[in-house]
Amino acid sequence: NPNIGYVFLIIYLTISAILLLNFLIAIFSETYNFLSNKKQGLYVQEVIKLRNHYDFHPLYSSIVYSPLPFNVVLFLIIPITVMVKSAKFNSVILHIEYVPIAVITTLCFFVVTV
Incomplete structure (x- = not known):
């Protein structure tokens, strides 16, 4: 059956898209965890930058x-x-x-x- 190749291609592309989306979510999660520990310091740094203008x-x-x-x-x-x-x-x-x-x-x- 010539259409079976298209079915396998669609299955392969779907699995690849799901895996890539999962990797992207993992990268965002890791970046969020890294920056969430430093959010207070980053906030204070921006406040100090603004305060220097006064x-x-x-x-x-x-x-x-x-x-x-x-x-x-x-x-x-x-x-x-x-x-x-x-x-x-x-x-x-x-x-x-x-x-x-x-x-x-x-x-x-x-x-x-x-």
Whole structure:
């Protein structure tokens, strides 16, 4: 029967397509597993790249760079920061904002590593 060759060809091409699709899925899965462990680092890297575009303002950077829990409290200090216009006051506010975060991060580091 001359059509039996076409049947075998269709079966061969179907099996080959399924195998190639399976290899492609395996490659995507391996790439996803590799990058999923590094996704936080890649995200932080992009944030740092964007953050470098901002200029540090000596008078108002405490308003711009305040971390999330402190920006709600800082909402009350914004009028004072705008009225005072002092680099020293800005530096003090930045230290008040970031010293607790640095202490907590350092303590967490020591707890995890010990």
